[in-house]
Amino acid sequence: MSSTTPLLIAERLCVRYRRGGRIINALDGVTFEIQSGETVGLVGESGSGKSTAAKAILGLAPVHAGSILFDGKDITHLSFKERRETYRQVQIVFQDPYSSLNPSRTIGDTLSEPLEAFGERDHKRKRDRVYEMLDRVHLPSTAVDRYPWQFSGGQRQRIAIARALMPSPRLVILDEAVSSLDLSIQAQVLNLLQELQVTSALSYLFISHDLGVVRHVCDRVVVLYRGRVMESGPALSVSGRDSAHPYTYTLNEAVPVPNPNAQRARRAAVGVPLTSLPDDTTKIRDQQCIFAPRCHWNQPQCWRERPLLRPAYPNGLVACHRYPEWRSEIARPEPHDAIADNGAQVIRN
Amino acid sequence: MSILTDQIAIGPATHSYESARSLIRSPVAIAAITFLGVVTLVCISAPVTAPYDPLHQDLERVLSSPTAHNLLGTDTLGRDVLSRLFYGGRRSLLSVLEGVVVVVALGVPMGLAAGYAGGWVDRGLNKFAETIMAVPALIIVLVVLAVLPQNEDAAMISFGLLGIPAILRVVRSATLRVREDLYVAAARISGLSHLQIVKRHIFPRVWGPVIVQASLFAAYALLFETGIAYLGLTADPSTPTWGGMVAEASTVIQRQAWLLVPSGTVIASTILAFGLLGDALRDAVVRGEGGSINRVPRSVVTARDRDADTAEPMNGRSGLVLRARNLSVSTMRSGAEIPIVDGVSFDVYAGETLGIIGESGCGKSVTALAVLRSLPQGLRAIAGRVYWQGDDLLSMTERSFDGLRGSSLAYVSQEPQSSLDPTFTVGNQLVELIRHHQRVSRRKARSSAIALLRQVELQNPDQVARAYAHELSGGMAQRVAIAFALAGRPKLLIADEPTTALDVTVQAEILGLLRRLQRETGMALILITHNWGVIADICDRAVVMYAGQIVEKSGIQEMFDRPLHPYTLGLLNSHPSLAEPGSRLSSIPGNVPSPGSWAPGCRFAPRCRFVAEECVKTPIPLIDIGPGHASRCVRVDQIFAKASA
Numbered sequence: 001m002s003s004t005t006p007l008l009i010a011e012r013l014c015v016r017y018r019r020g021g022r023i024i025n026a027l028d029g030v031t032f033e034i035q036s037g038e039t040v041g042l043v044g045e046s047g048s049g050k051s052t053a054a055k056a057i058l059g060l061a062p063v064h065a066g067s068i069l070f071d072g073k074d075i076t077h078l079s080f081k082e083r084r085e086t087y088r089q090v091q092i093v094f095q096d097p098y099s100s101l102n103p104s105r106t107i108g109d110t111l112s113e114p115l116e117a118f119g120e121r122d123h124k125r126k127r128d129r130v131y132e133m134l135d136r137v138h139l140p141s142t143a144v145d146r147y148p149w150q151f152s153g154g155q156r157q158r159i160a161i162a163r164a165l166m167p168s169p170r171l172v173i174l175d176e177a178v179s180s181l182d183l184s185i186q187a188q189v190l191n192l193l194q195e196l197q198v199t200s201a202l203s204y205l206f207i208s209h210d211l212g213v214v215r216h217v218c219d220r221v222v223v224l225y226r227g228r229v230m231e232s233g234p235a236l237s238v239s240g241r242d243s244a245h246p247y248t249y250t251l252n253e254a255v256p257v258p259n260p261n262a263q264r265a266r267r268a269a270v271g272v273p274l275t276s277l278p279d280d281t282t283k284i285r286d287q288q289c290i291f292a293p294r295c296h297w298n299q300p301q302c303w304r305e306r307p308l309l310r311p312a313y314p315n316g317l318v319a320c321h322r323y324p325e326w327r328s329e330i331a332r333p334e335p336h337d338a339i340a341d342n343g344a345q346v347i348r349n
Numbered sequence: 350m351s352i353l354t355d356q357i358a359i360g361p362a363t364h365s366y367e368s369a370r371s372l373i374r375s376p377v378a379i380a381a382i383t384f385l386g387v388v389t390l391v392c393i394s395a396p397v398t399a400p401y402d403p404l405h406q407d408l409e410r411v412l413s414s415p416t417a418h419n420l421l422g423t424d425t426l427g428r429d430v431l432s433r434l435f436y437g438g439r440r441s442l443l444s445v446l447e448g449v450v451v452v453v454a455l456g457v458p459m460g461l462a463a464g465y466a467g468g469w470v471d472r473g474l475n476k477f478a479e480t481i482m483a484v485p486a487l488i489i490v491l492v493v494l495a496v497l498p499q500n501e502d503a504a505m506i507s508f509g510l511l512g513i514p515a516i517l518r519v520v521r522s523a524t525l526r527v528r529e530d531l532y533v534a535a536a537r538i539s540g541l542s543h544l545q546i547v548k549r550h551i552f553p554r555v556w557g558p559v560i561v562q563a564s565l566f567a568a569y570a571l572l573f574e575t576g577i578a579y580l581g582l583t584a585d586p587s588t589p590t591w592g593g594m595v596a597e598a599s600t601v602i603q604r605q606a607w608l609l610v611p612s613g614t615v616i617a618s619t620i621l622a623f624g625l626l627g628d629a630l631r632d633a634v635v636r637g638e639g640g641s642i643n644r645v646p647r648s649v650v651t652a653r654d655r656d657a658d659t660a661e662p663m664n665g666r667s668g669l670v671l672r673a674r675n676l677s678v679s680t681m682r683s684g685a686e687i688p689i690v691d692g693v694s695f696d697v698y699a700g701e702t703l704g705i706i707g708e709s710g711c712g713k714s715v716t717a718l719a720v721l722r723s724l725p726q727g728l729r730a731i732a733g734r735v736y737w738q739g740d741d742l743l744s745m746t747e748r749s750f751d752g753l754r755g756s757s758l759a760y761v762s763q764e765p766q767s768s769l770d771p772t773f774t775v776g777n778q779l780v781e782l783i784r785h786h787q788r789v790s791r792r793k794a795r796s797s798a799i800a801l802l803r804q805v806e807l808q809n810p811d812q813v814a815r816a817y818a819h820e821l822s823g824g825m826a827q828r829v830a831i832a833f834a835l836a837g838r839p840k841l842l843i844a845d846e847p848t849t850a851l852d853v854t855v856q857a858e859i860l861g862l863l864r865r866l867q868r869e870t871g872m873a874l875i876l877i878t879h880n881w882g883v884i885a886d887i888c889d890r891a892v893v894m895y896a897g898q899i900v901e902k903s904g905i906q907e908m909f910d911r912p913l914h915p916y917t918l919g920l921l922n923s924h925p926s927l928a929e930p931g932s933r934l935s936s937i938p939g940n941v942p943s944p945g946s947w948a949p950g951c952r953f954a955p956r957c958r959f960v961a962e963e964c965v966k967t968p969i970p971l972i973d974i975g976p977g978h979a980s981r982c983v984r985v986d987q988i989f990a991k992a993s994a
Contacts, residue, residue, distance in 0.1 A: 045852040046823075058538060080543075087540045100531035104553050110532075113549075117540035152940045153709075163539065182708035182879060187923035187936030194933070209852060212882075216925035216934070236930060254857040256882030258924050260905045263885045 005072060006033035007171055007203050008057070013066035015052050015227075026052040028227040028290075029066070031309070034171065039197065039204040041218035041235060043211060043251070048224040050207045054173045057205070058092060059083045070171070088118060091164035095176035097156035101148040107134075107159055108144035114166040133162040136199070137192060154185035158192065165200060173205045178213060190217060211255050215239035220315075223248050226290050229309060233316025244318035246326055247291050289321065297326035378629035381622040388619060392438035399432035403589045412605040421611045424594070425601055430611050437589035438615070441574050444505040448570035449563050451509025452516055457559055459513065460520025461547055465528055471521070478514035486511045490573075494582050501574075501583040508573055516562045523555040557634035561627050568623035575616050591616050668699040670841050670873045671720070676733035678712070678719050680944070687945040689728060690715050691897040697841060700867065702874040704888035704905070706881070706920075710941045712897040713877045717843045719743075721760055722750055756786050756837035763846040765830035769818035775802075775829050776814030779836060786837040801832040806862055824855035828862070835866065843875045848883060860887050881924050885909065890977070893917045896942055896952035899971060903978040913980040913989050915957045951983070959988045 015027040027049045034040045042050045055061035057068055059078060067076045075086050094100040101110060111130045112120075120126055131141050137158040148156055157177065164172050174193070178186045194217065196202060208214050214221055218235040223245065231238060231245040243249050257263045284290055292302040301321050312318040320326070373379070391398055400420075407427035415422045421430040463474040489511060490504050497503045527533065528551065536546050577583050578592025586593065594612035602609060678690040690712040697703050705713045719730045722742065735742040737757070742750060762768060770778055779798040780791060789797070802810035805828040813825065821829060827847060834842055844863070848856035864887060867874055878884060884891050885905065892902040893916065901914040912918045919937040921927065928934050939956040948954050950965035957964070963983050971981045982988065 045854060060534070060537075084540045084542075087538050092535070092538055094531045094535065096531055100535050102530075102532040102536075102550050105549070113536060113541060114539035117542070117545065154940060160535070163535065167540065182941070183881075183920055183923045184708060184937035185940070187925075187934035188938075190925070191933050191936055194931075211853070212924070212926040216928060216930050250854060254853040255926075256857070256860070256880075256886035258881035258885050258921065258927060259909055260885040260888075263882070267886065 004035075006069075007036045007038075007071060008034040008205075009067075009069040010053070010057070011067045011069070013053070013056055013068065014064040015049075015056055015061050016064045017062075025227045026061070027056065030222075030224065030227070030229055031066075032222045032229065032232060034203050034205060036170070036203055037197070037201060038220065039206050039218045041214040041221040042205065042207045042224060043209060043214050043221060044224035045209065045251075047226065049227040050209075050224055051175055052227075053224070054092060054175050054205065054207055057090060057173065059086075084117070087114075087169075088167045089169050090171045090173070091167065091169040092173040092175060093157070093160050093164050093177040095179055097153050097160055097180070098148075100160050101156055103148050106145055106147055107151075110148075110159065111144075111163055111166060114163065118167060129166065133165060136165070136196065137162045152185075154181055154189060157181060157185075157189055161189075161192070161196070165196065165202075168200070169202070171203045171205065173207065175207045176209070177206075179208060179210060186213070193217070211239050211251055223251070226284070228290050229317075229319060230291065231312070231316070231318045231320075232309070233313060237313055237316055242313070242327075244312035244316060244323050244327075245291075245320050246295050246297055246322075249330070250294075289319075297322050297329060375629045375633065377625050378633070381626040381629065384618065384622045385626065388438060388615070388622075389442060392435055392442055395432075395435035395439055399429075399435040401429040401432040403428060403433045403436040404587060405429070412601065412608065414605075414607050422605075422607055424597060424608060430594075430608070433589040433594060434591070434611055434615055437591045437594060437612075440501065440584070440588070441571060441578075441591045441619075444501055444574040445567050445570045447502060447505040448509040448512065448574075449567050451506050452512040452566055453559065453563050455510070456513040456516035457520050460517040461524055461551060461555070463517065464521040464524025465543070465547055465551060474517065474521075478517050481511060482514045484511065486573075490577065491582070494577070499583055499585065501577075504577060504583060505570065505574065508570060512566055512569070516559065516566065519558050519562050520555055523558050524551055527551050527554045557630070561631045561634060564623055564627035564630055568620045568627065571616070571620050571623065669696060670699050670737075671697040672736040673716075673720060674734050674736070676716065676719055676735060677731050678715050678724065678728050679731050680728050682945065685945075686731070688897055688947075689944050690719060692733070693894075693897075693899055694733075695892055695899065695902065697873045697875060699840070699873050700871045701889045702863075702867065702876055702887050704884040704891035705875065705877045705894060706879060706884055706891055707894035708879060708920075708941050710896075710943060711894040713894050714845050716894070717760070717845055717875065717877055721754065721758060721843065723760075755782075755839075757840050759834035759837060759839035759842045761827070761830050761834050761842065761844040761847050763849050765823070765826040766818055766821075768830050768833060769821075769826065771818045773817075774814065775816055775818070775821075779814070779833065782833060782836040801835055802829070804835065804866070805829070805832045806858070807832075823851050824859065827851060827855075827859055831859075831862065831866075835870075838870070839872055841873045841875065843877075845877045846879070847876070849878070849880070856883070863887065881909075881921060893920070896947050897944065898952065898981060899979075900953065900981040901979065902971075907978055911978075911989075913974055913978065913985050914953075914982045915959050915988065916953045919956075951981070959984055 010030060010032050013027050013030045014025065017024045017026055030049065030053060032040065032042075042053055044050050052061050056063050057075075059075070063076050067074055069075070070086060070090065078086065108127075108130055111133060112126045115126050115129060130144060134141055134143055139155060139158055139162070143151070143159070148159070151159065161177075177193075178189050181189060190213070193204070197204065204217075206214065206218055215235055220233065221235045221238040222232040223230045223238060225247050230247045231243065233244075237243070238248055239252060241252065243252055253266075257266065284293075287306050288304065289295070289298070289302040289307050292298040295302065299322060305321065307319040307321045309317040309319045312323060405428060407423065409427065410419070410423050411425055411427040413419060413423045413427075419429050419431065421434070424430055424433065459474055463471045486508065490507050493503050493507045494500065533546060533550050536550050541549070575590075575592035575595065578590040579596045581593065581596060584590055584593065586597075591612050595609065595616065598608035598612060673696075674694045676690060676693045677688060679686045679688045681687070693712070693716055695703065705716065707713050715724065715728060718724050718728075720735050720742065722730075724730065730743055733743065737753065740749075742753070769775065776795070776798055779801065780794045783789065783794040783797050784791070787794075799810045799814060802813055807813045807825065807828050813821070813829065818826065831847075847863070848859050851859065860883065863874060863876075866872070874887075876883070876888060888905050890902065890904050891908050892899045893908075893914065894900065895916045901908070901912065901917045903913070908917065909921065912921055916937070919935070922935040923937065925934060937956050942948070942952065942955070948965065950967055951957070951960075951969045954960045954964045961984055969981050969983050971979045972983075972985065973979045974985060
């Protein structure tokens, strides 16, 4: 296996659910890859299919079409036994550190579980490995005999990370793994994840709605909207101001920057309304741009023809008929949208 | 209430011993267990404990009342009633055991299978359960007894089989609930087999309801067993059974009414004990799952001042809407008063937005709820004043406060769905609310309701008015909640993390909406958040809270440009967008201390990289540094000298 072969390739992945007679395309032809040692971000709003992609990789969502290759091996459809084998290599950390740990089992029980599942019987080896892992996530070894409720959210998330690393996986899916944590704790856990990535040679699939965090930790980012890839490319390009897709632009502009003057100036300068728009009942045809109903720059073509991913900037792909023209139209803000909030600086005693 | 579980480290008490402990505290349960224990023990050891042979007849002493010889009298053939009760109980209790074992041994695995596997397994087992429930139990058992005459074991086993549906359904629904927990998914991805997952992660969480169900089933089984024994279907008349003794007594009820008392009482009290035990177990299981925070009396907001100098009413300064002084909230835990919010003071002016920022557990939400006099159970505002146009909100009567709540003071929470009643349409609730605040006709209220929904930028106000809470998306629900808050035309809106659960695009819209409404109505806004971006976007001033105290307050640009407390600095630096991508984030070591474990000096000292000797000795006051800027740091001059130079 040459070193350039991606660790994971998702190829035109489709996941469909049937809900009340309607077919919902949770994923509609999603393609992306993860290189060894790389962190790839999956971003999008709720309902964009981020978590469905994670479930598909883990075999927890019904893949209707397309394929997933892990280390060159097709893992799209596997028997339960084969699937278990892949869990040695692919692990996940969930968002909610409260419900992801069984409240009635000690941390030691929880951590040794993956080892037992893969046939480790030797008590001492198990215990040593648990201690080693606790140390690596910076928790004291006394944690072994304690219960989840005795830990804070950040500590629980460290435990969940330790559990994911027990089978020595090569790919860890982080499904909004830091989203529910407080800022100072989030920073601790992000630092820990970066540390572990180096020491354990991990690849991450980093699922998040927070572009600020994604920009910080990811090498590449894939932007999803209602089950389709809108844009993908290097993190700094995608999350910067030169993003190639109107949706990415909308997402970027919506994140408030932590600097009052800059944020207010930015808000006043945004030339387009940041619509969250359509209710789910909007009928989406297969042959159209799925973002067209929300897009400020849509044209008749966007309603007739599904845009395919095409090269945009170095290593970047975009699915937009109007790229790059639409970008030149940002510069002209429409007067009624530029609500000048004078942001009166009220400083009082 | 998530505020409590998040912020006070009581933790969700879902441990089995929590249930066990609350069971021990219940006198009814104790009595039931003791009674059943004694009965079982006596019956098992009947050959030793019974004074006579239960079959020994003494025709000279028939139908005697209790005597020193025969403590409970004798029956129609002069047999000792007490001894017959002891021996009869052996058969009855064995029958109960048979029934319960069958029902648990078969019903529980079936319920686990139905709930865990789902799909056709679930459908098949449900059909099976429905079929059994359609069968008349008594008739089936009579058929069994007709085929196998006087075979009580067969009768009880078939009774157990017929009892499966009830326990199957209980276990199935409990399993369905647990199966959705993330740790079950995590266990699967850990590589556990289905059997291991069920054994380790599902069953320990459903056995509570199983015990309850088994106990209640035992009561039914005993009732049934005595019933068929009464009918003489199970044993030849000479064998003592509780049911048979009742049957015998009822034939001579005219001559010796007493004979009915011993057997009747034993049967009734045993059934009652099983039933009560089941109820007590159910309560204990519910309590074990629901957390155990209500050990403190119901919250009554009573404010009493600690310091006289805090009494500083609004001195006619223009635009002041709300002034909080020395607001303190505490809870009682194992007899000690634990402070949650400690001496918080702030002012809010008309038309401005005051941000309250801090991590969870620092007392942001509790501060807001204290101002609104809506503290969750167990928390009490123990000191301080909150002035509203010269009156203290905390000490005014419930009646006059109700007049303010909703009209002058409004609240929007992080979970907008929770403020909506699921059984009424949005429109109806809004109409009710408007009519509560203003005396207007229903039609007029209806049109104001639509106008309000339009005001919060809902695209289809008429359609939303006809919708129920569950039909709204998160963003729509938050808009509706804001419309509700605006119904009374408030002067102050307190929004607790109003955008935390929303997508960034929706967040941007909601913040824009709040800004527009504020411009139009001139209302003041207190916005609680942990997001610096939101603070930067909408606030005019901000206070930073840490461990129940305000550690810094200042104008908004000043706070970002020149933070003067190490906590503020650390929190700002933790923000990923302020760091070089891929670099190590500067984080604050350690965790927010939980209430009750706050350091005596500076509460941030244990996590502070600038900590010095003077920090840890005495409590640190909030020190004014410049115009409108205050910091609770004694070393502010040394630490920030360079920054301000």
